[in-house]
Amino acid sequence: MTEIGLPSGVRACLFDLDGVLTPTALIHAAAWKEMFDEFLRQRGGGDSGEFRPFDATADYDAYVDGRPRADGVRSFLASRDIELPEGEEDDPPDRETVHGLGNRKNILVVRKIRDEGVKPYPGSVRYVEAVRAAGMRTAVVSSSANCKDVLVSAGIEHLMDVRVDGVTAVEKGLRGKPKPDTFLEAARQLGVEAGQAVVFEDALVGMDAGREGKFGYVVGVDRVGQAEELRKHGADTVVTDLGELLGRTA
Incomplete structure (x- = not known):
């Protein structure tokens, strides 16, 4: 089985959309x-x-x-x-x-x-497919009300078990990032505790949400040269592309 760069004990992966799965940022x-x-x-x-x-x-x-x-x-x-x-x-x-x-x-x-149109990051697609093959459940967590349309346009909707987005946040009265509410809701829907879930984010407020929510691991995705800031805001590790995690042990 391909190593996926995550610590043992995690059962779910929670992916931000814009800048993590797709270049829509x-x-x-x-x-x-x-x-x-x-x-x-x-x-x-x-x-x-x-x-x-x-x-x-x-x-x-x-x-x-x-x-x-x-x-x-x-x-x-x-x-x-x-x-x-x-x-x-x-x-x-x-x-x-x-x-x-x-x-x-x-x-x-x-x-x-x-x-x-929208095309996903190829490395992100490979990584999501690998974590699902490893038995992990997956969710997309986005503040965008257009999340579903982007997933469909990018052809990756089928790779997510759960979607928590801007529409969900309004319907359920969830606070947005930097608060962890939307990530916690995704973990709840996947049936896992926060400590059993990994947050994948490119935004500093996403790092803050991962830290405040006490998630098991937080991966910062650095697309714009802010690796040090991502670490300061709570990233356990920082990559420039999710494909870098393949073959890695945490």
């Missing part, structure tokens, strides 16, 4: 940038009068990556000392509210996924 970052840059230009640069665009790497990693959509909007706006009314979850995308901006971003990301 890049699509999300581009959609956030397009939405926020348009918003910031319309505001005339804010109090300083100077337009500072959204940084699709630094701002994305610090304020929105891995967070529920509305939390991402709030977090980035706070970094620019901008306050907006919350609005309602069904606010139209042209309304200047937290939910309005979030819905504007969602329209952009759905359009990009539809136009560009």
Whole structure:
């Protein structure tokens, strides 16, 4: 049996979607940038009068990556000392509210996924197939409400026993990352304790969730050169691709 780089005693693997299984983190970052840059230009640069665009790497990693959509909007706006009314979850995308901006971003990301399509990381597919062959149960845990569509587009829906996503979080009142609620819900649905499950994440808030949830092992996936930060936030090991774990012992 292929070694899968995990400690003994684990029974389930909980995979983040964007940046771990699929490169859709890049699509999300581009959609956030397009939405926020348009918003910031319309505001005339804010109090300083100077337009500072959204940084699709630094701002994305610090304020929105891995967070529920509305939390991402709030977090980035706070970094620019901008306050907006919350609005309602069904606010139209042209309304200047937290939910309005979030819905504007969602329209952009759905359009990009539809136009560009999604292909999974080959190393991730090989790894998920290996852990399933080793008898592990698998779940995808994502803050995205578009998780199912991405899984279907990428052709990997059949590799997940459980899906806990942005829709699930709303339905069950689960707090988003950095809180561990969604990962804990996935473990519950798989019938395992947190200590018997492994979290695979590329976002710093995902590392925080893995640590706070007291999961058995946390794997950081470094796609953008933040390995040290992933370790500081709780990663037990860091790889640049899940395929690196194949043939490895923990």
